[in-house]
Amino acid sequence: MQAKKPKVVIIGAGMAGLTAANKLYRGAGSRGVIEVCVVEGGKRIGGRINTSEFGGDRIEMGATWIHGIGGSPVHRIAQEINSLESEQPWECMDGFLEEPVTMAEGGYPLNSSLVSPISNLFKKLMDFAQGGSCSSNGCSSRDSGGTGSLSVGSFLRKGLDEYWESMKEREEVEGFGGFWCRKSLEEAIFAMFENTQRTYTSAGELQTLDYGAESEYRMFPGEEITIAKGYLSIIEALASVLPPGLIQLGRKVVRIEWHSLSSSAENGNNNGAIRPVKLHFMDGSMMEADHVILTVSLGVLKQGIKQESCLFDPPLPSFKNEAISRLGFGVVNKLFLQIHPSINLPHLQMVFHQAKHHHSSRIPWWMRRTASLCPIYTKSSVALSWFAGKEALELESLDDQQIIHGVSTTISNFLPHQICNGHTQPEFVKVLKTQWGTDPLFLGSYSYVAVGSSGDDLDTMAEPLPVNKGTHYHGNSSPSSSSSPPLQILFAGEATHRTHYSTTHGAYFSGLREANRLLQHYHCTEL
Numbered sequence: 001m002q003a004k005k006p007k008v009v010i011i012g013a014g015m016a017g018l019t020a021a022n023k024l025y026r027g028a029g030s031r032g033v034i035e036v037c038v039v040e041g042g043k044r045i046g047g048r049i050n051t052s053e054f055g056g057d058r059i060e061m062g063a064t065w066i067h068g069i070g071g072s073p074v075h076r077i078a079q080e081i082n083s084l085e086s087e088q089p090w091e092c093m094d095g096f097l098e099e100p101v102t103m104a105e106g107g108y109p110l111n112s113s114l115v116s117p118i119s120n121l122f123k124k125l126m127d128f129a130q131g132g133s134c135s136s137n138g139c140s141s142r143d144s145g146g147t148g149s150l151s152v153g154s155f156l157r158k159g160l161d162e163y164w165e166s167m168k169e170r171e172e173v174e175g176f177g178g179f180w181c182r183k184s185l186e187e188a189i190f191a192m193f194e195n196t197q198r199t200y201t202s203a204g205e206l207q208t209l210d211y212g213a214e215s216e217y218r219m220f221p222g223e224e225i226t227i228a229k230g231y232l233s234i235i236e237a238l239a240s241v242l243p244p245g246l247i248q249l250g251r252k253v254v255r256i257e258w259h260s261l262s263s264s265a266e267n268g269n270n271n272g273a274i275r276p277v278k279l280h281f282m283d284g285s286m287m288e289a290d291h292v293i294l295t296v297s298l299g300v301l302k303q304g305i306k307q308e309s310c311l312f313d314p315p316l317p318s319f320k321n322e323a324i325s326r327l328g329f330g331v332v333n334k335l336f337l338q339i340h341p342s343i344n345l346p347h348l349q350m351v352f353h354q355a356k357h358h359h360s361s362r363i364p365w366w367m368r369r370t371a372s373l374c375p376i377y378t379k380s381s382v383a384l385s386w387f388a389g390k391e392a393l394e395l396e397s398l399d400d401q402q403i404i405h406g407v408s409t410t411i412s413n414f415l416p417h418q419i420c421n422g423h424t425q426p427e428f429v430k431v432l433k434t435q436w437g438t439d440p441l442f443l444g445s446y447s448y449v450a451v452g453s454s455g456d457d458l459d460t461m462a463e464p465l466p467v468n469k470g471t472h473y474h475g476n477s478s479p480s481s482s483s484s485p486p487l488q489i490l491f492a493g494e495a496t497h498r499t500h501y502s503t504t505h506g507a508y509f510s511g512l513r514e515a516n517r518l519l520q521h522y523h524c525t526e527l
Contacts, residue, residue, distance in 0.1 A: 006034050007275060008518060009287060011253055012295035013040035014047020015063075015504050016492040018238040019511030020293050025242055027515070028524040038242075039279070039287070041252030041441050045239055048297070048442060049504065051230030054432045055338040055382040058090040061434045063231050063504045064334075065092075068220025074234055074505050075220075078227050081237045086228035091376045091384070093228065100347040100372065103414040104188065105360060106179050110351060114173070118186050122193040125159040129214045151451050152214055153194070153206030160190050179358060188351045195371040195388070202330030202446045202502065204389025209328070213449035218499040231504070252441075255280040256292065257313045258488045260466055276485040291487050293514050295507075298329040298461075298495035299443030316465070323460035327495060328450030331437035333392040336376075337383045337407060340427035345383055347374035350414055360413050364406040366394040373411065383428075393437045400431040446502040447495035455498045462496040462510065464517065465489045487521055490514040 008024060010017045021038050029036040044050070050061040069075040078084050102110040129152055164183065173182045180188075194206055203209040227233065239247065257278040275288035296304075301324045304311030315321070339345055352368045353359060359368070366387070373385045385407070387395050395403070407428060436445045449455065466484045492510040500506030519525055 006290040008036050008291045009289040010038045010293045013038050013045040013247055015507035016511040017295040019508045020515040022238045023515035027519045038247040039251040040249050043249055046232055046235045049231045049235055051232035054336050057382050058088050058230055060091055065224050067224055068222050070221035072220045072505055073508050077234050083227050083229040083233040090228050092226040093377045100349045102349040104351040105353045108176050118189040121163050125156050131215055150211040151207045152209040152211050155211050187354050192351050192371045195369045198388040199332050199386040201448045202332050203448045204330050208450050210449045210451045213455050216455045252282040253279050254282050259484050260314045277488050293490045293492055295493045297442045298447045323457040326453035327457050328448040329444045331392040332445040333387045333395050333434045335385045336432040337428040338430035339381050339383055363410045366391045367406055367410045396435045396438050403431050404428045458498040
C-alpha cells in the first residue's frame with residue numbers, strides 16, 4: 001500500500017541535522033506534505049556543540065568561535081535570538097587577550113625581537129598557502145609535480161629553511177645558559193605556531209595536511225567572536241520550531257539498509273509500496289524511511305565502512321568509500337583548569353626545545369606540543385589549553401591528578417615564581433577535559449583535506465545515493481538503475497562542504513543543501 005506521505009529521517013541532532021529538520025519542517029512538514037523525524041544516538045542535542053559551565057564561567061566543550069561575522073549564518077541567528085550578550089562571564093568574552101608572555105623552556109623570557117620575526121614569517125607562509133600560488137614564488141608547485149602530495153607542513157618547513165639561509169650572518173643570542181642558541185630558539189618558536197595551527201585544522205601532523213586544498217578553504221570577513229549565551233543557544237533556536245517528539249534521543253543507528261543497483265535488481269522494483277530505507281537501532285528496534293539525511297561525523301563514517309562494522313547494507317559504492325577513506329579527520333581536545341584564586345596566571349605561550357637531549361625530563365611528553373595556557377578571559381580563574389593529535393588522545397586517558405601534576409610541572413619549568421604572585425608552582429584545583437576522540441558518537445573532532453585527498457572528495461561526500469543516470473560522480477562505481485527509489489541516503493555535515501569544512505557554518509550550509517534538495521524533489525520550493 002502506498003505510504004500517505006514521504007518520511008524523512010535525519011540521523012544526528014547536531015548543527016547539520018537540526019538545520020535540515022528546521023528547514024524541512026517549516027517548508028513542508030508543518031503543512032503535512034512530508035513526515036520529518038530526527039533520531040539522535042546520544043542523550044542530548046547539539047552534536048559537536050556542547051556548552052557547559054566550569055568555575056562559574058560559561059565554556060564551550062566543542063565548537064567555540066564564530067569564524068568571521070560578515071555573512072555568517074551563525075552570527076545572524078545569534079543576533080536574532082539575542083545570544084551575543086550575557087550577564088554570566090563566558091569563554092573568550094574579551095576576544096583575544098592582551099599580548100602574551102612568551103617563555104622558553106627553562107624559564108627564559110623571550111622578547112618581541114626574537115618572537116616577532118618568526119611570527120611574521122609563519123603568518124606570511126600561511127597566508128600564502130591559503131591564497132597564493134606556490135609556483136609563482138619559485139617553490140614547489142601546488143600539485144608537487146602532478147602528484148598532489150605537497151603538505152602544508154613541508155611547505156612551512158621549506159619556508160623556515162629559506163629564512164635561515166637568508167639570515168646567515170647574525171649574532172648569536174646570549175643569556176640562555178647554553179640551553180638555547182638562536183637557531184634552536186627560532187625553530188622552537190616556529191613549532192609553537194605550528195602546534196597552534198594543528199588545533200585549528202585538527203591535523204595531528206601538518207605533514208598530513210594537503211597544501212593544494214588549503215587555498216579553497218574560506219572564512220567570513222570580520223572579527224572572530226564567541227557566543228555569550230553559548231553555542232548551544234543556536235541549536236536550541238533551530239530546534240524550537242519542531243514539535244515535541246519529533247527529536248528522539250538515545251536512538252543509535254547501527255545499520256542502514258538501502259536499495260543500491262544490485263539490491264534493487266535482486267528485490268525487484270519497489271514501486272513505492274514500502275519505504276526503501278530501513279534503520280536498525282542498537283535496542284533492536286527498526287524504522288522505515290523514504291529518505292535519510294545522514295549527518296554523523298566523518299570519524300563515524302570511517303568506522304562504519306569497515307567490514308566489521310557494516311553500518312551500510314549493502315556497502316556504500318567504492319567512490320563514496322574511497323572519499324571517506326582519503327579525507328582526514330583529527331582529534332582536538334580542550335583542557336580547562338580551575339586555578340587557585342591567589343594566582344593570577346598570564347596568557348602564557350610556551351616554547352619547548354625541539355632537541356630531545358635538551359628536554360626537561362620532568363615535563364610529560366603530552367604537554368610538549370601544547371602552545372599555550374591562558375585564562376579564558378582577563379582575570380578569570382579558569383585556564384584553557386588546547387591539544388591535538390596523539391597528545392589529545394593521551395589526555396583522554398589520564399585521570400585528573402595525572403593532568404594536574406603534568407601541567408603544574410610544566411608551568412613551574414616555564415614561569416619564574418614572581419609572575420605568579422610569588423608562588424613557585426601554580427595550584428590547579430579542578431580539571432575538565434573534552435574527550436572527542438574516544439566518544440563513539442563522534443570518534444574525533446572535525447575534518448581536514450589530507451595529503452592524497454582533495455576538495456573533490458568533499459564534493460563526493462555530499463553526493464546522495466543512489467546515484468542516478470546522468471549524475472556526475474567520482475570513482476569507478478556504476479550509477480544506479482533509475483528503478484531504484486531516488487535520494488535514499490543524503491549526506492550532510494561539515495565534512496560534506498568543500499569550502500567551509502570543519503566549521504559549524506559549513507554544517508549549517510550542508511543541512512540547508514540537503515533539505516532544499518528534498519523540498520525541490522517534492523516541489524515545495526515556493527517557500
